Amino acid sequence: MRKLLVQHADILTPDAEERILRDANIAIDGGKIVAIGETPHEFAADEIIDAKNHVALPGFFNAHTHAAMTLLRGSAEDLPLDRWFNEGIWRTESAVREDDVYWGTALAACEMIRSGTVGMADHYFWMHQSARVVQEAGMKALLGWCVFGSDFAAEMGPTTLALTSDFVAEFQNSAGGRIKTILAPHSPYISTTRALADAADVARKLSVGCHIHVSESQGQVDNSFKQFGKSPVAYLNDLGIFDNPSIAAHAIYVNDEDIEILREKKVSVVACPKTHFKLAMRTTRIVDLMRAGVHVALGTDGAASNNTLDMLEVARLAALAQKHDTGDATVLSSMQTLKLATRHGARAMGFANSGVLQVGADADLILIDMDKPHLAPRHNLAANIVHSAQGSDVNYVIVDGQVLLRKGELTTLDQEKIMRHVEKRGLEIVRGALTQTQRYSVQETRQGA
Numbered sequence: 374m375r376k377l378l379v380q381h382a383d384i385l386t387p388d389a390e391e392r393i394l395r396d397a398n399i400a401i402d403g404g405k406i407v408a409i410g411e412t413p414h415e416f417a418a419d420e421i422i423d424a425k426n427h428v429a430l431p432g433f434f435n436a437h438t439h440a441a442m443t444l445l446r447g448s449a450e451d452l453p454l455d456r457w458f459n460e461g462i463w464r465t466e467s468a469v470r471e472d473d474v475y476w477g478t479a480l481a482a483c484e485m486i487r488s489g490t491v492g493m494a495d496h497y498f499w500m501h502q503s504a505r506v507v508q509e510a511g512m513k514a515l516l517g518w519c520v521f522g523s524d525f526a527a528e529m530g531p532t533t534l535a536l537t538s539d540f541v542a543e544f545q546n547s548a549g550g551r552i553k554t555i556l557a558p559h560s561p562y563i564s565t566t567r568a569l570a571d572a573a574d575v576a577r578k579l580s581v582g583c584h585i586h587v588s589e590s591q592g593q594v595d596n597s598f599k600q601f602g603k604s605p606v607a608y609l610n611d612l613g614i615f616d617n618p619s620i621a622a623h624a625i626y627v628n629d630e631d632i633e634i635l636r637e638k639k640v641s642v643v644a645c646p647k648t649h650f651k652l653a654m655r656t657t658r659i660v661d662l663m664r665a666g667v668h669v670a671l672g673t674d675g676a677a678s679n680n681t682l683d684m685l686e687v688a689r690l691a692a693l694a695q696k697h698d699t700g701d702a703t704v705l706s707s708m709q710t711l712k713l714a715t716r717h718g719a720r721a722m723g724f725a726n727s728g729v730l731q732v733g734a735d736a737d738l739i740l741i742d743m744d745k746p747h748l749a750p751r752h753n754l755a756a757n758i759v760h761s762a763q764g765s766d767v768n769y770v771i772v773d774g775q776v777l778l779r780k781g782e783l784t785t786l787d788q789e790k791i792m793r794h795v796e797k798r799g800l801e802i803v804r805g806a807l808t809q810t811q812r813y814s815v816q817e818t819r820q821g822a
């Protein structure tokens with residue numbers, strides 16, 4: 374196993390002590406951090422990275438995304454949520470094929486690594502293709518194969534709950550532990566009660582959680598009360614969806630009872646502020662949820678609603694949205710925001726030994742080049758990163774001790790080839806989409822019991 378030495382970095386670890394070490398070293402062996410600060414005398418590195426003028430921090434964990442949707446980036450613009458689904462995504466997705474998922478996810482991996490993301494919670498279809506990309510790219514991932522489980526039209530490709538549970542069993546802890554798996558029923562507003570109850574049952578048997586979209590609009594909540602006499606969160610909880618540690622994407626419209634369920638069931642709520650702004654939704658009440666003891670992480674969502682997969686941009690928007698919405702400029706400090714984007718994301722995705730820079734932790738870290746006009750002077754490193762840095766300032770990305778980005782160059786992926794392929798197929802997909810895979814309407818009565 375290669376030994377790696379990062380020298381002369383300013384180390385920022387947004388842990389409980391909010392520690393910053395100046396001009397310090399990080400020694401990495403066997404994929405783990407073995408020393409921070411001084412290098413042990415006997416440590417003989419195979420590679421030395423000179424990190425002068427760089428800040429080292431834990432890599433970002435993108436806790437809710439649909440990676441292959443890079444194929445549809447920019448194809449459904451300036452639309453509200455219902456029209457974005459019906460006129461945009463669920464039309465174009467009818468032309469997406471298995472092979473496309475590999476290429477779309479590969480493009481996502483290029484973009485994510487370049488902007489400092491080391492792990493993603495990917496929720497899409499044909500997920501063995503996503504697993505292939507994760508294996509090749511060297512990233513970490515929590516993969517969930519989405520099941521619509523609705524009465525309308527067809528699933529994407531051959532998807533069934535049985536197939537997705539086979540995927541969970543086959544890929545759990547694969548790629549040397551870099552891949553974890555989860556079930557991924559789409560949402561309470563698309564999936565039938567029967568489909569959700571079945572997913573909860575299988576999740577319990579496989580000892581995994583569920584990654585699901587929840588409470589994105591007032592209409593979804595109103596309809597849930599009308600149909601089931603309870604909120605979407607209470608409805609999912611009663612069906613057993615949250616019985617194992619799960620991810621609730623968005624959870625924008627939640628009441629006090631919902632918040633108590635999310636806290637008690639240790640559900641990770643993932644806020645995706647750029648999607649919320651762009652689709653003119655409200656945004657996840659991160660501060661209120663955290664004050665109530667709910668675990669919160671951040672995600673980009675897919676590139677068809679966010680347009681980028683840049684966690685720095687998401688972190689900045691999360692902090693700004695909370696300051697703006699609460700009318701309190703003191704909430705979500707830069708250090709707290711970095712913690713959401715790193716350690717909280719890692720925990721939401723089941724990578725408990727990551728998201729922190731300390732001896733014994735997984736060596737999942739990034740180096741940001743601070744020798745840039747927009748990052749000077751360095752009064753407050755965390756503020757410089759959250760409110761001034763750009764994804765392209767990330768110069769090195771290391772996962773389990775493997776260098777995935779070196780001096781701004783990808784080491785594991787052929788970006789040029791991937792971009793060429795996606796450019797061609799992305800245009801073909803949007804042109805070739807003739808049918809609709811799903812239909813969004815919160816007014817409809819679903820069947821199933």
Ligand SMILES: [Zn+2]
Binds near residue numbers: 622674675
């Ligand atoms: Zn989503």
